Amino acid sequence: QVQLVESGGGLVQAGGSLRLSCVASGTIAAMDWYRQAPGKQRELVARLTGGGSTYYEDFVKGRFTISRGNAKNTVYLQMNSLKPEDTAVYYCTSRASWGQGTQVTVSS
Numbered sequence: 001q002v003q004l005v006e007s008g009g010g011l012v013q014a015g016g017s018l019r020l021s022c023v024a025s026g027t028i029a030a031m032d033w034y035r036q037a038p039g040k041q042r043e044l045v046a047r048l049t050g051g052g053s054t055y056y057e058d059f060v061k062g063r064f065t066i067s068r069g070n071a072k073n074t075v076y077l078q079m080n081s082l083k084p085e086d087t088a089v090y091y092c093t094s095r096a097s098w099g100q101g102t103q104v105t106v107s108s
Helices: none
Strands: 004-007 010-013 018-024 031-036 043-048 054-056 064-068 074-079 088-094 102-107
Touching: 004 088, 018 031, 018 088, 018 102, 031 074, 043 064, 043 074, 054 064, 074 088
Parallel strands: 010 102
Antiparallel strands: 004 018, 018 074, 031 043, 031 088, 043 054, 064 074, 088 102
């Protein structure tokens, strides 16, 4: 089972940017980023397939970008034009493993 570690979360003002990183203990192909806001269900944010295709939920389309790093075990989530409603714990998942999450807080 692969181990996943997220980083890059923090507190940012609305309109700002953050880049989240997910580092795996082994080579990964596909990866998803999810988020969970307080009192809400965990939801898909973005997907990177093994073939390199990307998918974004409508609420982040045009603002977030998922990409693979030069190392085969790292995936990024670049988040621009952040909104208060983006506040959540963000998780990466791959090969049935989940990271511990990283908190993103966007102030208005």
